[in-house]
Amino acid sequence: MIRHSVKASESWKNLPWKKFRRDLFRLQRRVFKAVQAGNKRKARFLQKLILKSKAGRFLAIRQMPKLRIF
Template sequence: MIRHSYITSESWKVLPWKKFRRNLFRLQKRVYKAVQVGDKRKARLLQKLILKSTSAGTSKSRKTESLEALPQWITSKRSVRK
């Protein structure tokens, strides 16, 4: 298990999560619109931008952290695909 200091935990809480979600959603909308128009090149470039963005990275980390906080029996059911 990774040990964190109290300062690190508190700084994680004060990040602008709403701004990150808005930015990520805006980029996803742009990808959707590019695909609808048929501009595959633009959609691919936007997807690369999403992968490199800070918003996507922090959101992904936050989701992973929240899944780790769940009991093991809940997370094991989520990973099973039918």
């Protein structure tokens, strides 16, 4: 059985989701522009940055139950 506290649930709700979405969108836009400009090295660097970013990780975790991928 999985346990979680109300405190953890509330702190999850209070994360800055809007800021996370904005930050991730900006990174994705930079990847798009780098690919359009033909700068593959910069695009790959930005993709790695997305994978390591707090925004990318939290939004991916948040999306998993909605997509039922587990």
